[in-house]
Amino acid sequence: MRKLIAFDEDTFAKLSELGRDRMATIQELAEEAFADVLKKHGIPIDLKDALRKSAAGSKTAAPVKDRSNRSTKRKRRERLSRSSSGPF
Numbered sequence: 001m002r003k004l005i006a007f008d009e010d011t012f013a014k015l016s017e018l019g020r021d022r023m024a025t026i027q028e029l030a031e032e033a034f035a036d037v038l039k040k041h042g043i044p045i046d047l048k049d050a051l052r053k054s055a056a057g058s059k060t061a062a063p064v065k066d067r068s069n070r071s072t073k074r075k076r077r078e079r080l081s082r083s084s085s086g087p088f
Contacts, residue, residue: 005030 007015019029035045044050 015026015029018024019026022029038045042053044053
């Protein structure tokens with residue numbers, strides 16, 4: 001997709017100079033700048049970033065239930081049911 005962006009002469013001259021110094025085109029500088037803005041505001045840049053952000057959010061949203069004492073409760077219930085099923 002092509003969009004037209006206007007720069008004043010001084011800004012364009014400085015961007016051109018920066019591009020020459022870094023051996024990058026104006027397009028590459030613009031892509032880097034827009035990616036930085038999106039990142040700053042927490043907007044995923046591509047699918048990989050979106051999936052990473054989604055996975056990080058789901059880890060904190062659904063805590064895992066602690067089932068460490070589950071077998072202890074079951075044993076206690078079995079003991080109580082055996083003791084209550086006596087001759088009386």
